[in-house]
Amino acid sequence: MVKAEVDLRAIRENLLRLRDWLPKRVALMFVVKEDAYGHGLLPVAKAAEGIADWFGVAHVHEAFALRKAGLNQPIFLMIPPVGGGLLAAIRAGFHIPLGDLGMLAEIEEAARRAGKPALLHLEIDTGMGRFGLLPEEAEKAVELIHPKRVxxxxxFSHLSSAYGTAQEDLEFTRAQVWWFRKILQEWEGKVEAPWKHLANSAAVLAFHEATAPPLNMVRVGTAVYGYPEGPAKPPVPLTPAARVWAEIA
Structure with missing residues:
Protein backbone atom coordinates (compact mmCIF):
# COMPACT_ATOMS: atom_id res chain seq x y z
CA MET A 1 0.00 0.00 0.00
CA VAL A 2 1.26 3.45 -0.94
CA LYS A 3 0.33 6.40 1.28
CA ALA A 4 0.81 10.13 0.94
CA GLU A 5 0.78 12.64 3.78
CA VAL A 6 0.64 16.44 3.57
CA ASP A 7 1.90 18.44 6.53
CA LEU A 8 -0.28 21.56 6.59
CA ARG A 9 1.72 22.96 9.49
CA ALA A 10 4.85 22.88 7.31
CA ILE A 11 3.00 24.77 4.58
CA ARG A 12 1.92 27.42 7.05
CA GLU A 13 5.41 27.72 8.53
CA ASN A 14 6.95 28.02 5.06
CA LEU A 15 4.48 30.77 4.23
CA LEU A 16 5.32 32.63 7.42
CA ARG A 17 9.05 32.41 6.70
CA LEU A 18 8.56 33.70 3.16
CA ARG A 19 6.27 36.45 4.43
CA ASP A 20 8.96 37.54 6.92
CA TRP A 21 11.60 37.44 4.17
CA LEU A 22 9.62 39.70 1.83
CA PRO A 23 9.44 43.47 2.26
CA LYS A 24 6.28 44.34 4.20
CA ARG A 25 4.92 46.44 1.32
CA VAL A 26 4.97 43.41 -1.03
CA ALA A 27 1.77 41.36 -1.26
CA LEU A 28 2.04 37.57 -1.32
CA MET A 29 0.03 35.63 -3.88
CA PHE A 30 -0.03 31.95 -2.93
CA VAL A 31 -0.25 29.79 -6.05
CA VAL A 32 -2.60 26.86 -5.39
CA LYS A 33 -3.28 25.88 -8.99
CA GLU A 34 -3.91 22.29 -10.06
CA ASP A 35 -5.21 21.17 -6.66
CA ALA A 36 -2.36 23.01 -4.91
CA TYR A 37 0.17 21.03 -6.95
CA GLY A 38 -1.54 17.84 -5.81
CA HIS A 39 -1.40 18.71 -2.11
CA GLY A 40 -5.15 19.41 -1.81
CA LEU A 41 -6.63 22.76 -2.79
CA LEU A 42 -8.93 23.54 0.13
CA PRO A 43 -6.87 22.21 3.07
CA VAL A 44 -3.77 23.99 1.75
CA ALA A 45 -5.58 27.25 1.05
CA LYS A 46 -7.19 27.23 4.49
CA ALA A 47 -3.76 26.68 6.04
CA ALA A 48 -2.73 29.99 4.48
CA GLU A 49 -5.45 32.03 6.17
CA GLY A 50 -4.12 35.23 7.66
CA ILE A 51 -0.87 35.00 5.66
CA ALA A 52 -1.64 34.89 1.93
CA ASP A 53 -2.92 38.17 0.51
CA TRP A 54 -4.02 36.64 -2.80
CA PHE A 55 -4.55 33.21 -4.30
CA GLY A 56 -3.41 32.20 -7.78
CA VAL A 57 -5.27 29.39 -9.56
CA ALA A 58 -5.33 27.94 -13.05
CA HIS A 59 -9.04 27.38 -13.59
CA VAL A 60 -12.34 29.07 -12.82
CA HIS A 61 -13.68 26.04 -10.93
CA GLU A 62 -10.74 26.28 -8.53
CA ALA A 63 -11.55 29.92 -7.86
CA PHE A 64 -15.19 29.11 -7.13
CA ALA A 65 -14.13 26.28 -4.80
CA LEU A 66 -12.09 28.77 -2.77
CA ARG A 67 -15.02 31.17 -2.57
CA LYS A 68 -17.44 28.40 -1.58
CA ALA A 69 -15.02 27.47 1.22
CA GLY A 70 -15.26 31.01 2.57
CA LEU A 71 -11.87 32.27 1.39
CA ASN A 72 -12.33 35.88 0.34
CA GLN A 73 -8.86 36.99 -0.76
CA PRO A 74 -8.53 38.33 -4.32
CA ILE A 75 -8.11 35.48 -6.80
CA PHE A 76 -5.96 35.68 -9.93
CA LEU A 77 -6.67 33.26 -12.79
CA MET A 78 -3.28 32.37 -14.25
CA ILE A 79 -4.82 30.84 -17.38
CA PRO A 80 -7.19 33.15 -19.32
CA PRO A 81 -10.76 31.81 -19.14
CA VAL A 82 -12.90 31.75 -22.28
CA GLY A 83 -16.58 31.49 -23.13
CA GLY A 84 -18.86 30.87 -20.18
CA GLY A 85 -15.87 30.65 -17.87
CA LEU A 86 -14.86 34.18 -18.76
CA LEU A 87 -18.35 35.52 -18.10
CA ALA A 88 -18.53 33.69 -14.76
CA ALA A 89 -15.08 34.96 -13.75
CA ILE A 90 -16.01 38.57 -14.42
CA ARG A 91 -19.31 38.25 -12.56
CA ALA A 92 -17.49 36.75 -9.57
CA GLY A 93 -14.85 39.49 -9.52
CA PHE A 94 -11.88 37.24 -10.25
CA HIS A 95 -8.79 38.87 -11.75
CA ILE A 96 -7.93 37.74 -15.27
CA PRO A 97 -4.81 38.05 -17.46
CA LEU A 98 -4.61 39.57 -20.92
CA GLY A 99 -1.71 38.23 -22.93
CA ASP A 100 -3.25 38.34 -26.40
CA LEU A 101 -4.55 41.59 -27.85
CA GLY A 102 -7.15 39.64 -29.82
CA MET A 103 -8.86 38.62 -26.56
CA LEU A 104 -9.66 42.18 -25.50
CA ALA A 105 -12.88 42.40 -27.52
CA GLU A 106 -14.13 39.11 -26.05
CA ILE A 107 -13.34 40.30 -22.53
CA GLU A 108 -15.14 43.59 -23.04
CA GLU A 109 -18.20 41.85 -24.50
CA ALA A 110 -18.28 39.46 -21.53
CA ALA A 111 -18.00 42.45 -19.18
CA ARG A 112 -20.94 44.11 -20.94
CA ARG A 113 -23.01 40.97 -20.45
CA ALA A 114 -21.89 40.66 -16.83
CA GLY A 115 -22.86 44.25 -16.11
CA LYS A 116 -19.57 44.98 -14.38
CA PRO A 117 -15.99 45.68 -15.49
CA ALA A 118 -13.43 42.92 -15.91
CA LEU A 119 -10.49 43.11 -13.50
CA LEU A 120 -7.58 42.88 -15.91
CA HIS A 121 -3.84 42.29 -15.55
CA LEU A 122 -1.69 42.96 -18.63
CA GLU A 123 0.84 40.18 -19.20
CA ILE A 124 4.05 41.44 -20.79
CA ASP A 125 6.32 39.09 -22.72
CA THR A 126 9.83 39.84 -21.45
CA GLY A 127 11.39 36.84 -23.14
CA MET A 128 9.49 33.72 -22.10
CA GLY A 129 7.88 33.63 -25.54
CA ARG A 130 4.93 31.47 -24.43
CA PHE A 131 2.22 34.03 -23.86
CA GLY A 132 2.09 37.76 -23.35
CA LEU A 133 1.93 41.14 -25.02
CA LEU A 134 4.90 42.92 -26.47
CA PRO A 135 5.27 46.35 -24.84
CA GLU A 136 3.85 48.13 -27.87
CA GLU A 137 0.86 45.74 -27.92
CA ALA A 138 0.24 46.43 -24.23
CA GLU A 139 0.25 50.17 -24.89
CA LYS A 140 -2.24 49.59 -27.71
CA ALA A 141 -4.43 47.54 -25.35
CA VAL A 142 -4.47 50.40 -22.84
CA GLU A 143 -5.56 52.79 -25.61
CA LEU A 144 -8.36 50.42 -26.67
CA ILE A 145 -9.70 49.65 -23.19
CA HIS A 146 -13.26 50.82 -22.63
CA PRO A 147 -13.22 52.18 -19.05
CA LYS A 148 -16.75 50.94 -18.37
CA ARG A 149 -15.82 47.43 -19.48
CA VAL A 150 -12.31 46.95 -18.10
CA PHE A 156 2.95 41.34 -14.79
CA SER A 157 5.36 39.03 -16.54
CA HIS A 158 6.81 35.53 -16.15
CA LEU A 159 10.44 34.61 -15.49
CA SER A 160 11.24 31.57 -17.59
CA SER A 161 14.69 30.70 -16.23
CA ALA A 162 14.75 31.85 -12.60
CA TYR A 163 14.93 28.23 -11.44
CA GLY A 164 18.03 27.54 -13.54
CA THR A 165 21.52 27.29 -12.11
CA ALA A 166 23.56 27.80 -15.29
CA GLN A 167 25.22 31.15 -15.91
CA GLU A 168 23.08 31.71 -18.98
CA ASP A 169 19.95 31.25 -16.85
CA LEU A 170 21.18 33.83 -14.33
CA GLU A 171 21.98 36.31 -17.08
CA PHE A 172 18.66 35.78 -18.85
CA THR A 173 16.66 36.19 -15.64
CA ARG A 174 18.49 39.40 -14.75
CA ALA A 175 17.81 40.65 -18.27
CA GLN A 176 14.10 39.86 -17.94
CA VAL A 177 13.90 41.67 -14.59
CA TRP A 178 15.77 44.67 -15.99
CA TRP A 179 13.52 44.81 -19.06
CA PHE A 180 10.30 44.60 -17.05
CA ARG A 181 11.45 47.29 -14.65
CA LYS A 182 12.42 49.50 -17.60
CA ILE A 183 8.94 49.10 -19.10
CA LEU A 184 7.31 50.07 -15.80
CA GLN A 185 9.58 53.09 -15.54
CA GLU A 186 8.72 54.23 -19.06
CA TRP A 187 5.00 53.77 -18.37
CA GLU A 188 5.03 55.70 -15.10
CA GLY A 189 2.33 58.35 -15.23
CA LYS A 190 0.92 56.91 -18.48
CA VAL A 191 -0.24 53.38 -17.63
CA GLU A 192 -1.66 53.14 -14.13
CA ALA A 193 -2.33 49.84 -12.37
CA PRO A 194 -2.17 49.16 -8.63
CA TRP A 195 -0.35 45.82 -8.87
CA LYS A 196 2.97 45.03 -10.53
CA HIS A 197 4.18 41.44 -10.18
CA LEU A 198 7.03 39.42 -11.62
CA ALA A 199 8.74 37.18 -9.07
CA ASN A 200 8.01 33.47 -8.74
CA SER A 201 9.36 31.30 -5.91
CA ALA A 202 12.89 31.13 -7.28
CA ALA A 203 13.06 34.87 -7.91
CA VAL A 204 11.78 35.68 -4.42
CA LEU A 205 14.64 33.65 -2.96
CA ALA A 206 17.46 34.68 -5.31
CA PHE A 207 16.72 37.93 -7.17
CA HIS A 208 16.11 40.85 -4.83
CA GLU A 209 15.56 43.24 -7.74
CA ALA A 210 12.43 41.25 -8.70
CA THR A 211 10.71 42.47 -5.53
CA ALA A 212 12.09 46.02 -5.35
CA PRO A 213 9.80 49.04 -6.00
CA PRO A 214 7.70 49.60 -8.02
CA LEU A 215 7.06 45.83 -7.92
CA ASN A 216 4.63 45.15 -5.10
CA MET A 217 3.43 41.55 -5.35
CA VAL A 218 4.98 38.10 -5.78
CA ARG A 219 3.56 34.76 -6.90
CA VAL A 220 4.94 31.91 -4.78
CA GLY A 221 4.14 28.24 -5.20
CA THR A 222 6.83 25.56 -5.04
CA ALA A 223 8.74 27.24 -2.21
CA VAL A 224 5.65 27.17 0.00
CA TYR A 225 5.41 23.42 -0.48
CA GLY A 226 9.03 23.14 0.65
CA TYR A 227 10.66 22.49 -2.70
CA PRO A 228 12.81 25.53 -3.43
CA GLU A 229 14.61 25.67 -6.75
CA GLY A 230 17.02 28.24 -8.00
CA PRO A 231 20.61 29.31 -8.38
CA ALA A 232 21.38 29.76 -4.68
CA LYS A 233 20.75 28.15 -1.33
CA PRO A 234 17.43 29.45 0.04
CA PRO A 235 17.96 32.32 2.48
CA VAL A 236 15.19 30.95 4.69
CA PRO A 237 14.65 27.35 5.88
CA LEU A 238 11.82 25.59 4.07
CA THR A 239 10.33 22.25 5.08
CA PRO A 240 8.97 19.75 2.51
CA ALA A 241 5.24 19.47 3.09
CA ALA A 242 4.57 16.04 1.58
CA ARG A 243 5.91 12.57 1.96
CA VAL A 244 5.03 9.29 0.32
CA TRP A 245 5.74 5.87 1.71
CA ALA A 246 4.89 2.27 0.96
CA GLU A 247 4.48 -0.83 3.07
CA ILE A 248 6.61 -3.74 1.94
CA ALA A 249 5.11 -7.14 2.57
Missing part, protein backbone atom coordinates in the same frame (compact mmCIF):
# COMPACT_ATOMS: atom_id res chain seq x y z
CA UNK A 151 -10.55 48.02 -14.94
CA UNK A 152 -6.77 47.73 -15.27
CA UNK A 153 -5.61 46.16 -12.02
CA UNK A 154 -2.16 44.82 -12.76
CA UNK A 155 0.89 44.52 -14.98
Missing amino acids: KLMGI
Whole structure:
Protein backbone atom coordinates (compact mmCIF):
# COMPACT_ATOMS: atom_id res chain seq x y z
CA MET A 1 0.00 0.00 0.00
CA VAL A 2 1.26 3.45 -0.94
CA LYS A 3 0.33 6.40 1.28
CA ALA A 4 0.81 10.13 0.94
CA GLU A 5 0.78 12.64 3.78
CA VAL A 6 0.64 16.44 3.57
CA ASP A 7 1.90 18.44 6.53
CA LEU A 8 -0.28 21.56 6.59
CA ARG A 9 1.72 22.96 9.49
CA ALA A 10 4.85 22.88 7.31
CA ILE A 11 3.00 24.77 4.58
CA ARG A 12 1.92 27.42 7.05
CA GLU A 13 5.41 27.72 8.53
CA ASN A 14 6.95 28.02 5.06
CA LEU A 15 4.48 30.77 4.23
CA LEU A 16 5.32 32.63 7.42
CA ARG A 17 9.05 32.41 6.70
CA LEU A 18 8.56 33.70 3.16
CA ARG A 19 6.27 36.45 4.43
CA ASP A 20 8.96 37.54 6.92
CA TRP A 21 11.60 37.44 4.17
CA LEU A 22 9.62 39.70 1.83
CA PRO A 23 9.44 43.47 2.26
CA LYS A 24 6.28 44.34 4.20
CA ARG A 25 4.92 46.44 1.32
CA VAL A 26 4.97 43.41 -1.03
CA ALA A 27 1.77 41.36 -1.26
CA LEU A 28 2.04 37.57 -1.32
CA MET A 29 0.03 35.63 -3.88
CA PHE A 30 -0.03 31.95 -2.93
CA VAL A 31 -0.25 29.79 -6.05
CA VAL A 32 -2.60 26.86 -5.39
CA LYS A 33 -3.28 25.88 -8.99
CA GLU A 34 -3.91 22.29 -10.06
CA ASP A 35 -5.21 21.17 -6.66
CA ALA A 36 -2.36 23.01 -4.91
CA TYR A 37 0.17 21.03 -6.95
CA GLY A 38 -1.54 17.84 -5.81
CA HIS A 39 -1.40 18.71 -2.11
CA GLY A 40 -5.15 19.41 -1.81
CA LEU A 41 -6.63 22.76 -2.79
CA LEU A 42 -8.93 23.54 0.13
CA PRO A 43 -6.87 22.21 3.07
CA VAL A 44 -3.77 23.99 1.75
CA ALA A 45 -5.58 27.25 1.05
CA LYS A 46 -7.19 27.23 4.49
CA ALA A 47 -3.76 26.68 6.04
CA ALA A 48 -2.73 29.99 4.48
CA GLU A 49 -5.45 32.03 6.17
CA GLY A 50 -4.12 35.23 7.66
CA ILE A 51 -0.87 35.00 5.66
CA ALA A 52 -1.64 34.89 1.93
CA ASP A 53 -2.92 38.17 0.51
CA TRP A 54 -4.02 36.64 -2.80
CA PHE A 55 -4.55 33.21 -4.30
CA GLY A 56 -3.41 32.20 -7.78
CA VAL A 57 -5.27 29.39 -9.56
CA ALA A 58 -5.33 27.94 -13.05
CA HIS A 59 -9.04 27.38 -13.59
CA VAL A 60 -12.34 29.07 -12.82
CA HIS A 61 -13.68 26.04 -10.93
CA GLU A 62 -10.74 26.28 -8.53
CA ALA A 63 -11.55 29.92 -7.86
CA PHE A 64 -15.19 29.11 -7.13
CA ALA A 65 -14.13 26.28 -4.80
CA LEU A 66 -12.09 28.77 -2.77
CA ARG A 67 -15.02 31.17 -2.57
CA LYS A 68 -17.44 28.40 -1.58
CA ALA A 69 -15.02 27.47 1.22
CA GLY A 70 -15.26 31.01 2.57
CA LEU A 71 -11.87 32.27 1.39
CA ASN A 72 -12.33 35.88 0.34
CA GLN A 73 -8.86 36.99 -0.76
CA PRO A 74 -8.53 38.33 -4.32
CA ILE A 75 -8.11 35.48 -6.80
CA PHE A 76 -5.96 35.68 -9.93
CA LEU A 77 -6.67 33.26 -12.79
CA MET A 78 -3.28 32.37 -14.25
CA ILE A 79 -4.82 30.84 -17.38
CA PRO A 80 -7.19 33.15 -19.32
CA PRO A 81 -10.76 31.81 -19.14
CA VAL A 82 -12.90 31.75 -22.28
CA GLY A 83 -16.58 31.49 -23.13
CA GLY A 84 -18.86 30.87 -20.18
CA GLY A 85 -15.87 30.65 -17.87
CA LEU A 86 -14.86 34.18 -18.76
CA LEU A 87 -18.35 35.52 -18.10
CA ALA A 88 -18.53 33.69 -14.76
CA ALA A 89 -15.08 34.96 -13.75
CA ILE A 90 -16.01 38.57 -14.42
CA ARG A 91 -19.31 38.25 -12.56
CA ALA A 92 -17.49 36.75 -9.57
CA GLY A 93 -14.85 39.49 -9.52
CA PHE A 94 -11.88 37.24 -10.25
CA HIS A 95 -8.79 38.87 -11.75
CA ILE A 96 -7.93 37.74 -15.27
CA PRO A 97 -4.81 38.05 -17.46
CA LEU A 98 -4.61 39.57 -20.92
CA GLY A 99 -1.71 38.23 -22.93
CA ASP A 100 -3.25 38.34 -26.40
CA LEU A 101 -4.55 41.59 -27.85
CA GLY A 102 -7.15 39.64 -29.82
CA MET A 103 -8.86 38.62 -26.56
CA LEU A 104 -9.66 42.18 -25.50
CA ALA A 105 -12.88 42.40 -27.52
CA GLU A 106 -14.13 39.11 -26.05
CA ILE A 107 -13.34 40.30 -22.53
CA GLU A 108 -15.14 43.59 -23.04
CA GLU A 109 -18.20 41.85 -24.50
CA ALA A 110 -18.28 39.46 -21.53
CA ALA A 111 -18.00 42.45 -19.18
CA ARG A 112 -20.94 44.11 -20.94
CA ARG A 113 -23.01 40.97 -20.45
CA ALA A 114 -21.89 40.66 -16.83
CA GLY A 115 -22.86 44.25 -16.11
CA LYS A 116 -19.57 44.98 -14.38
CA PRO A 117 -15.99 45.68 -15.49
CA ALA A 118 -13.43 42.92 -15.91
CA LEU A 119 -10.49 43.11 -13.50
CA LEU A 120 -7.58 42.88 -15.91
CA HIS A 121 -3.84 42.29 -15.55
CA LEU A 122 -1.69 42.96 -18.63
CA GLU A 123 0.84 40.18 -19.20
CA ILE A 124 4.05 41.44 -20.79
CA ASP A 125 6.32 39.09 -22.72
CA THR A 126 9.83 39.84 -21.45
CA GLY A 127 11.39 36.84 -23.14
CA MET A 128 9.49 33.72 -22.10
CA GLY A 129 7.88 33.63 -25.54
CA ARG A 130 4.93 31.47 -24.43
CA PHE A 131 2.22 34.03 -23.86
CA GLY A 132 2.09 37.76 -23.35
CA LEU A 133 1.93 41.14 -25.02
CA LEU A 134 4.90 42.92 -26.47
CA PRO A 135 5.27 46.35 -24.84
CA GLU A 136 3.85 48.13 -27.87
CA GLU A 137 0.86 45.74 -27.92
CA ALA A 138 0.24 46.43 -24.23
CA GLU A 139 0.25 50.17 -24.89
CA LYS A 140 -2.24 49.59 -27.71
CA ALA A 141 -4.43 47.54 -25.35
CA VAL A 142 -4.47 50.40 -22.84
CA GLU A 143 -5.56 52.79 -25.61
CA LEU A 144 -8.36 50.42 -26.67
CA ILE A 145 -9.70 49.65 -23.19
CA HIS A 146 -13.26 50.82 -22.63
CA PRO A 147 -13.22 52.18 -19.05
CA LYS A 148 -16.75 50.94 -18.37
CA ARG A 149 -15.82 47.43 -19.48
CA VAL A 150 -12.31 46.95 -18.10
CA LYS A 151 -10.55 48.02 -14.94
CA LEU A 152 -6.77 47.73 -15.27
CA MET A 153 -5.61 46.16 -12.02
CA GLY A 154 -2.16 44.82 -12.76
CA ILE A 155 0.89 44.52 -14.98
CA PHE A 156 2.95 41.34 -14.79
CA SER A 157 5.36 39.03 -16.54
CA HIS A 158 6.81 35.53 -16.15
CA LEU A 159 10.44 34.61 -15.49
CA SER A 160 11.24 31.57 -17.59
CA SER A 161 14.69 30.70 -16.23
CA ALA A 162 14.75 31.85 -12.60
CA TYR A 163 14.93 28.23 -11.44
CA GLY A 164 18.03 27.54 -13.54
CA THR A 165 21.52 27.29 -12.11
CA ALA A 166 23.56 27.80 -15.29
CA GLN A 167 25.22 31.15 -15.91
CA GLU A 168 23.08 31.71 -18.98
CA ASP A 169 19.95 31.25 -16.85
CA LEU A 170 21.18 33.83 -14.33
CA GLU A 171 21.98 36.31 -17.08
CA PHE A 172 18.66 35.78 -18.85
CA THR A 173 16.66 36.19 -15.64
CA ARG A 174 18.49 39.40 -14.75
CA ALA A 175 17.81 40.65 -18.27
CA GLN A 176 14.10 39.86 -17.94
CA VAL A 177 13.90 41.67 -14.59
CA TRP A 178 15.77 44.67 -15.99
CA TRP A 179 13.52 44.81 -19.06
CA PHE A 180 10.30 44.60 -17.05
CA ARG A 181 11.45 47.29 -14.65
CA LYS A 182 12.42 49.50 -17.60
CA ILE A 183 8.94 49.10 -19.10
CA LEU A 184 7.31 50.07 -15.80
CA GLN A 185 9.58 53.09 -15.54
CA GLU A 186 8.72 54.23 -19.06
CA TRP A 187 5.00 53.77 -18.37
CA GLU A 188 5.03 55.70 -15.10
CA GLY A 189 2.33 58.35 -15.23
CA LYS A 190 0.92 56.91 -18.48
CA VAL A 191 -0.24 53.38 -17.63
CA GLU A 192 -1.66 53.14 -14.13
CA ALA A 193 -2.33 49.84 -12.37
CA PRO A 194 -2.17 49.16 -8.63
CA TRP A 195 -0.35 45.82 -8.87
CA LYS A 196 2.97 45.03 -10.53
CA HIS A 197 4.18 41.44 -10.18
CA LEU A 198 7.03 39.42 -11.62
CA ALA A 199 8.74 37.18 -9.07
CA ASN A 200 8.01 33.47 -8.74
CA SER A 201 9.36 31.30 -5.91
CA ALA A 202 12.89 31.13 -7.28
CA ALA A 203 13.06 34.87 -7.91
CA VAL A 204 11.78 35.68 -4.42
CA LEU A 205 14.64 33.65 -2.96
CA ALA A 206 17.46 34.68 -5.31
CA PHE A 207 16.72 37.93 -7.17
CA HIS A 208 16.11 40.85 -4.83
CA GLU A 209 15.56 43.24 -7.74
CA ALA A 210 12.43 41.25 -8.70
CA THR A 211 10.71 42.47 -5.53
CA ALA A 212 12.09 46.02 -5.35
CA PRO A 213 9.80 49.04 -6.00
CA PRO A 214 7.70 49.60 -8.02
CA LEU A 215 7.06 45.83 -7.92
CA ASN A 216 4.63 45.15 -5.10
CA MET A 217 3.43 41.55 -5.35
CA VAL A 218 4.98 38.10 -5.78
CA ARG A 219 3.56 34.76 -6.90
CA VAL A 220 4.94 31.91 -4.78
CA GLY A 221 4.14 28.24 -5.20
CA THR A 222 6.83 25.56 -5.04
CA ALA A 223 8.74 27.24 -2.21
CA VAL A 224 5.65 27.17 0.00
CA TYR A 225 5.41 23.42 -0.48
CA GLY A 226 9.03 23.14 0.65
CA TYR A 227 10.66 22.49 -2.70
CA PRO A 228 12.81 25.53 -3.43
CA GLU A 229 14.61 25.67 -6.75
CA GLY A 230 17.02 28.24 -8.00
CA PRO A 231 20.61 29.31 -8.38
CA ALA A 232 21.38 29.76 -4.68
CA LYS A 233 20.75 28.15 -1.33
CA PRO A 234 17.43 29.45 0.04
CA PRO A 235 17.96 32.32 2.48
CA VAL A 236 15.19 30.95 4.69
CA PRO A 237 14.65 27.35 5.88
CA LEU A 238 11.82 25.59 4.07
CA THR A 239 10.33 22.25 5.08
CA PRO A 240 8.97 19.75 2.51
CA ALA A 241 5.24 19.47 3.09
CA ALA A 242 4.57 16.04 1.58
CA ARG A 243 5.91 12.57 1.96
CA VAL A 244 5.03 9.29 0.32
CA TRP A 245 5.74 5.87 1.71
CA ALA A 246 4.89 2.27 0.96
CA GLU A 247 4.48 -0.83 3.07
CA ILE A 248 6.61 -3.74 1.94
CA ALA A 249 5.11 -7.14 2.57
